[in-house]
Amino acid sequence: MTTVSIIGNGNMGQAIGGVLADGGTSVHYVGREAGSIEGDLVVLAVPYPEVAGVIATHGAALAGKVVVDITNPLDFSTFDSLVVPADSSAAAEIAAALPDSNVLKAFNTNFAGTLAAKTVGGVPTTVLVAGDDAEAKQALAGVLEAGGLAVIDAGALSRARELESLGFLQLTLAVQERIGWTDGFAVATAA
Numbered sequence: 001m002t003t004v005s006i007i008g009n010g011n012m013g014q015a016i017g018g019v020l021a022d023g024g025t026s027v028h029y030v031g032r033e034a035g036s037i038e039g040d041l042v043v044l045a046v047p048y049p050e051v052a053g054v055i056a057t058h059g060a061a062l063a064g065k066v067v068v069d070i071t072n073p074l075d076f077s078t079f080d081s082l083v084v085p086a087d088s089s090a091a092a093e094i095a096a097a098l099p100d101s102n103v104l105k106a107f108n109t110n111f112a113g114t115l116a117a118k119t120v121g122g123v124p125t126t127v128l129v130a131g132d133d134a135e136a137k138q139a140l141a142g143v144l145e146a147g148g149l150a151v152i153d154a155g156a157l158s159r160a161r162e163l164e165s166l167g168f169l170q171l172t173l174a175v176q177e178r179i180g181w182t183d184g185f186a187v188a189t190a191a
């Protein structure tokens with residue numbers, strides 16, 4: 001059985017863990033207290049400002065593993081910009097800090113409620129996954145599809161910049177109450 005470690009047990013950690021458990025994946029949560037990283041696949045389900053601390057604590061243990069960045073690195077004081085450079089992304093910054101890990105970007109365009117419900121606006125919830133390693137993307141897609149989500153390979157990790165822009169826009173729409181937290185962007189496909 002595949003084991004996935006999820007660092008952070010909040011809205012997203014629980015929603016992702018629920019999907020994985022539905023698919024028969026063993027889920028192991030890691031909190032703030034020191035703990036081992038059991039999975040070969042590790043989801044960073046913490047706010048972007050916390051990621052540096054997580055890497056300081058667990059960086060060595062993340063070597064050789066697939067690390068999934070789900071963050072939307074917004075400036076939450078203004079809701080008007082990202083805190084990463086315009087020609088970079090949170091995922092690129094994390095990949096640079098974890099040169100021995102295989103970093104993927106995923107989930108940042110899915111609100112937690114749409115992962116838990118597995119549907120958004122009447123269509124299946126689709127997770128867009130960007131990364132440079134096809135095998136790593138396939139490993140994540142496999143456990144998510146087993147749990148009932150649709151998955152699309154969004155391309156190289158350089159696409160994280162576009163995914164983060166999409167996540168940023170979606171967040172501003174929800175904060176301004178133009179959409180709800182169980183709404184959001186969906187991928188409509190002909191069956």
Ligand SMILES: NC(=O)c1ccc[n+]([C@@H]2O[C@H](COP(=O)([O-])OP(=O)(O)OC[C@H]3O[C@@H](n4cnc5c(N)ncnc54)[C@H](OP(=O)(O)O)[C@@H]3O)[C@@H](O)[C@H]2O)c1
Pocket residue numbers: 007008009010011012013030031032044045046047048050053054070071072073107108109110111112113
């Ligand atoms: N919510 C969404 O719909 C959504 C959608 C897309 C992407 N995201 C992204 O997903 C990430 C998590 O968001 P969320 O909504 O799940 O936030 P959340 O509900 O606030 O949960 C964050 C969790 O991270 C834990 N945490 C913080 N620092 C930690 C550390 N150093 N080590 C271990 N655990 C730590 C928190 O623990 P404590 O309770 O101890 O603080 C909490 O359990 C964020 O980067 C966000 O941008 C969220």
